[in-house]
Amino acid sequence: MNKRRTMATLLIGSMMMAIFSGCTGGNSESAQPQISEQDYEPYGKYETPVEFTIGRNTNHVNNLPSGDTIEDNLATRYVEDRVNVTAKVAWETDDMDQKLSLSMTTGDLPDVMLVSREIFNQLVDNDLIADMTEVYEKTASEGVKNIYGSYGDLLLNQVKVDGKIMGLPMTNIGNQHQLLWVRKDWVDKVGAKLPETVEDVWNLARTFVEKDVSGTGKTVGMVMDSNAMNFTPIFAAHGAFPMNWIQKDGQVEYGSVQPEVKQALTELSTMYKEGLIDKQFAVRSNEEKEALVINGQAGMLFNPWWIGYTNYKDSIKQDPEAVWVAISAPVDENGKFKTIRQDPVGGGIVVVKKDFAHPEAIMKSVNLTTDFLYSLTEDAINYKNEHPDELLTDASRWNNDPTQIPMQVDYDDVLKRYYDDLIKADKAGDASAVQEDRVVSFKAYQEFKEKGNAIDANTYGEYLSRIEGQREANNPNLEVIPAGFYGTTETMKLKWANLQKLEEETMLKIIMGEAPVDEFDKFVDTWKRTGGDEITEEVNEMSNR
Missing domain, CATH: 3.40.190.10 (Periplasmic binding protein-like II)
Structure with missing residues (x-):
């Protein structure tokens, strides 16, 4: 800078x-x-x-x-x-x-x-x-x-x-990308395998819906956030990285206006029309979306490693037989699970x-x-x-509010360090080998190994995030792509909010079939004319200094 x-x-x-x-x-x-x-x-x-x-x-x-x-x-x-x-x-x-x-x-x-x-x-x-x-x-x-x-x-x-x-x-910290969380008990129930490719993901969602695995008559294939960005692994499998600045042909370009995004939107629109994506995703509140998972209507969703610290952990209260696993899917044609390095x-x-x-x-x-x-x-x-x-009533590493300067710093690869620390202590059978602030996670792991889902939801959530989530966040097939730019330009201050609104509205309309896929081309043209090209030029100027 x-x-x-x-x-x-x-x-x-x-x-x-x-x-x-x-x-x-x-x-x-x-x-x-x-x-x-x-x-x-x-x-x-x-x-x-x-x-x-x-x-x-x-x-x-x-x-x-x-x-x-x-x-x-x-x-x-x-x-x-x-x-x-x-x-x-x-x-x-x-x-x-x-x-x-x-x-x-x-x-x-x-x-x-x-x-x-x-x-x-x-x-x-x-x-x-x-x-x-x-x-x-x-x-x-x-x-x-x-x-x-x-x-x-x-x-x-x-x-x-x-x-x-x-x-x-x-x-x-690094590796906070979206993972695919799947009800493994559902996969076993229908005699399927855990998905790898994009096609596998949709086929499994289709099987869940067609066989009404939830037994409710309202099984949902995939849960989706209202802005579509929790579906980043689907975009990435197509080589698309919306809402990120990327390096392309020696220049920094905005990921949302690249042709690969149109390919991904075409697929999402098709799957929505088929009923494999929650039809009400755009209007559901967070609580309503969570309820689909907690109440056992949905068996697949994208969420980062920290899913266990959300309300989703309560699914074992409704169904003690629920078995959630995290996987790095879908992979691209080269077998890589891709993500963009977020702002450090x-x-x-x-x-x-x-x-x-x-x-x-x-x-x-x-x-x-x-x-x-x-x-x-x-x-x-x-x-x-x-x-x-x-001692503070919440002694976790995130509780920085009471400190003189409420800032949090942690290792870029802390998820791997944390996970490795727990697994090493588990193999040694020695809790004293765990870093002090990680003991609660170690104890949750031991309790889960002993009792399975017959533990309280908070303990289950601790296990789910710190063992299942952190392990998968460091999958060997992960390919982290450097972002092209972080920060704000002068024109962004004036025009970015409107451009983002245009982007989100266009993507939602295309996915839900309210606009044809070719509407994406009009969006790109409008985006460029109403500030996008100017911002892109500023981004490249700042990046080259």
Whole structure:
């Protein structure tokens, strides 16, 4: 990424900085205290407390022990105790972008912010945030560096401007693509085999419907989301990658306007007309769609590895004999199950206000928070063991709300690491060999092996995601294709919402037979004329810098 500075941006930046300086007492880099090499130590403790303010999204779920607060709980006390760094909430909001846009115009910025790509770019363009390059190189812990390093250059390149690291990205782990989840007991009941090709998938759906395997008279072949994007494996088997920017013939192109998409839509339209796709998918609520699966009317659907953390796990309450398996299907003509690498930046980017005296303190907070959430160090494990009455009511690795900086970072290949960890411990018969934050998954696996479906739904869901889902998410036939572009261009800000609406409406109409397949060609023409070509040009310009 490179900074794009127009005269207008410079003028706006000058005005903002004038306001900003007035609100902060005119701090400048020359007025800032020198950061000592000791201060840069990843776990070095300050003699004098260092406090920072942070703007946060509103926390609507109180999962803290009685008496604890967002600013004062076991996670924040751990950081304070170890490095003498304290966080104070400047404000909370339900609309972070709007709040930060307003704060930029007034200069009333907190020391730390978790921002979107768009706000990140604005803060960079207006010179309002700190260069974190030296801080990252010197103060990031080995654990954080290993996590970021698992993405190669892909992750940090998203937050680099002219070679400088301008923020700390939250992570979007790899292999969260759609898998095909199938009722294996249904497959066995009809004497079929698990599908591999696109044709196999539709044949199995056809068999389920024709033989009314559910016994309800209303068996559904395939469950589908209202925007069709959970059917990405069907598109991918045709070499189509809608809603993604892809590399094609040396250029970056938008996947949704490629001819392969028309082929996939033709097939989906045919299968919908035949009744192999839920006829009401476009109008069903999420609850109604889930009910089809939970109540035993549907035996196939696409969903990522984490299906066990959704309501679908409740299907064993209705039918204790249900056997769900995950498979990587359909494969393409070369036997590959393809997916696009999604944006590695997940949830936002942590940035530090320019001229904050101790940006390295923010890195220390992130170091210790990561250790705490994932039990990465003996110190973090011991600290939690020493304070059992103060533990968070939800101690999962996802519960980052109570931490000083609510960011989540994890390995790109964490699903494989997690799964391998569980299987290794299972073979050894030793729960102590499992990383601390994964013990709950290990216990669920052991209970499932012992009792099968005669366990509670939450335990079943844990098993389903962490064993069945994670295993299949790393299928050897998986081929992950790099995306051509992540981010937002100037024209996207103005026209992307309308183009997306046009795209979704056209695809739905074609699939449901409300428009002929050739309507796709008209969509492509309209898309290009009403901003698509302009955006594509901007994407390529940004990608080539």
